[in-house]
Amino acid sequence: MTDNTIRLTRRFPHPPQAVWKALTTPDLLARWWAPGDIAPTAGHRFTLDMGAWGTQQCEVLSVDPGTSISFLFAEGTLDTTVTWTLEAVEDGTVLHLEHAGFKLDTPMGQQAFDGMGSGWPGVLSRIDDVLVDAARP
Template sequence: MSTVKPAIRTVIVERQVPHPPEKIWRALTQPHLIEEWLMQTDFQLVKGQKFTLRNQPRPDVSVVIEAEVLAIEPHRTLSYSWRAFGLDSTVTFTLEPTPTGTIIRMEQTGFGPDQDLAFKGSRAAWTQYLAALDRFIATID
């Protein structure tokens, strides 16, 4: 008798920006730049490196994400684990050059059927984070 596994869901947010992949890559991989659009971090661009992302959106709320770099393809793909609030997921950024800039694709996969609130929250948060990334990239050289 076979059992059907519950479907794992994925949040996908794409955004086309008028910036080259190299500039976006810097904002995705340099800790002081990551902090400008995402969260405080001790990120290092080394496969297997563990790091944290921290945020305090309100005085009574503290967010800590435990993560580990899973894959690196410079100026193209960055993937890391994302563990917080009972969610064990993977975040992958893909950069695709276009004639006028880059398509940034963020995928966060690993949401179980019982994690609807986390799924919806992640979709809203990543939409905001990528908008912040786009605004921030426009300010750097």
């Protein structure tokens, strides 16, 4: 059986509150990933403007404030789940990304899995640019 989940881990020299803010504040999220009206509230429906890949419908599935957020991504097309989990460590924060539920038996699902598997590392590296701003009160 093939694993249909992308898993990545990044360490940041910033407190969890700053990383959480970068993940869940619309203007900061737009600076490193995609414009959208995300809110860390279960049941919140929002869109992400993925540029050439179009506007993606999303819904927050679960939230543990400051620790994790999970949302349905590309509802009606990919129907995958993105989960970000923060782990406080002595010198900052470890961010765990899990992007799950790709339908690898479909051409679109396999293409999205391959593209996002190679794309997520670059996307996550752009968080560094906003964490300094996110760390401000």
